[in-house]
Amino acid sequence: MRVGLSLFGDLLSPSGARFAAQLGATDVVIHLAQYGRGADNGPYLRGEVGPPLADCSGERLWTYEDISAVVEMLKTEGLRVAAIENFSPAFWSDILLNGPERSRQMDGLKRLVRDVGRVGIPCIGYNFSLAGVWGWIRRPVARGGAVTATFDMSAFDHAAPMPDGVVWNMRYRPERPGATQIAVTEDELWQRLEWFLKELVPVAEEAGVRLAAHPDDPPAWSLRGTPRLVNTHAKYDRLLSLVDSPSNALEFCVGSLQEMPDGDIYETTRHFARAGRIAYVHFRNVKGQIPHYEEAFVDDGDIDMAEIVRILHEEEYEGVLVPDHVPELSCPAPWFAGNAHAVGYMKALVSNAAALGASKSRPIRRR
Numbered sequence: 072m073r074v075g076l077s078l079f080g081d082l083l084s085p086s087g088a089r090f091a092a093q094l095g096a097t098d099v100v101i102h103l104a105q106y107g108r109g110a111d112n113g114p115y116l117r118g119e120v121g122p123p124l125a126d127c128s129g130e131r132l133w134t135y136e137d138i139s140a141v142v143e144m145l146k147t148e149g150l151r152v153a154a155i156e157n158f159s160p161a162f163w164s165d166i167l168l169n170g171p172e173r174s175r176q177m178d179g180l181k182r183l184v185r186d187v188g189r190v191g192i193p194c195i196g197y198n199f200s201l202a203g204v205w206g207w208i209r210r211p212v213a214r215g216g217a218v219t220a221t222f223d224m225s226a227f228d229h230a231a232p233m234p235d236g237v238v239w240n241m242r243y244r245p246e247r248p249g250a251t252q253i254a255v256t257e258d259e260l261w262q263r264l265e266w267f268l269k270e271l272v273p274v275a276e277e278a279g280v281r282l283a284a285h286p287d288d289p290p291a292w293s294l295r296g297t298p299r300l301v302n303t304h305a306k307y308d309r310l311l312s313l314v315d316s317p318s319n320a321l322e323f324c325v326g327s328l329q330e331m332p333d334g335d336i337y338e339t340t341r342h343f344a345r346a347g348r349i350a351y352v353h354f355r356n357v358k359g360q361i362p363h364y365e366e367a368f369v370d371d372g373d374i375d376m377a378e379i380v381r382i383l384h385e386e387e388y389e390g391v392l393v394p395d396h397v398p399e400l401s402c403p404a405p406w407f408a409g410n411a412h413a414v415g416y417m418k419a420l421v422s423n424a425a426a427l428g429a430s431k432s433r434p435i436r437r438r
């Protein structure tokens with residue numbers, strides 16, 4: 072088990088790499104999607120629902136050269152890339168929406184998967200979602216009054232439709248006046264996911280890449296008038312059953328799973344670790360569950376994170392854990408402080424995994 076750090080935007084830079092190396096992270100999960108581009112953060116920072124809408128229209132598919140330049144930059148600090156996380160919505164909007172560019176976009180994703188494999192990155196994290204991450208309200212409710220992302224379905228209009236030309240809370244093309252709202256059933260969305268996996272997993276296998284699915288964040292039953300896919304623990308099994316391959320794997324978000332109304336996070340962790348289908352772990356804690364929860368410091372939520380490490384250790388998980396979103400510490404560099412706290416805590420657990428002893432939750436008997 073290794074501890075890594077996620078870097079995106081301006082943080083995916085030589086100084087961000089140095090920060091990760093200084094923390095003792097061995098691995099980096101890189102994000103090339105430009106989440107913040109053109110976003111107006113003001114209302115979200117003042118407490119309105121978010122995250123704010125960003126713009127990815129016109130973004131060109133990342134090339135072998137783009138990706139390998141990032142890998143080389145990180146290598147100079149001794150860091151390896153565990154995964155590249157999230158496609159730009161511009162690359163696969165019509166795969167999500169079953170639109171006319173679906174086949175052309177799939178050709179692009181296949182090229183990207185081959186390039187990622189050729190660069191030597193073993194994994195691509197993705198989230199097959201229309202509304203993506205949305206519905207957070209920032210509130211000072213984490214330990215000591217730290218500002219954190221909260222989700223409360225009664226606090227805002229969660230069914231308000233997405234603007235036209237938007238998926239994943241990012242604009243991939245201009246809005247068309249008078250456009251009709253997205254209408255898709257949960258079954259249809261599963262069919263789209265199945266098509267996506269059946270097309271892409273064989274290419275990923277050949278390229279030596281694992282496709283790793285993040286569950287819905289937030290795991291609401293529907294959001295912005297669109298269904299969600301992986302909003303229960305059981306649906307993670309359903310996703311894996313669509314294509315039986317080591318390249319059909321999980322970006323295992325402990326926090327999002329804990330937020331779901333069904334399932335036991337410890338049993339679920341053991342189940343998927345034993346199956347060898349966890350590509351990497353988002354190591355995040357939370358208080359509460361759908362329909363109301365608050366993201367928490369890693370050592371201050373409903374999940375016993377040491378128990379998660381005990382289970383992963385017992386099941387011989389050998390992949391990477393990265394911090395996910397962290398509450399904002401009140402200081403001049405909240406992202407850096409929050410991630411330093413999380414990585415320090417994680418390294419203490421992981422490097423002492425054997426000394427943590429046997430798991431307390433009931434182990435599933437080995438066959």
Ligand SMILES: [Mn+2]
Nearest residue numbers: 324327353395
């Ligand atoms: Mn996550």
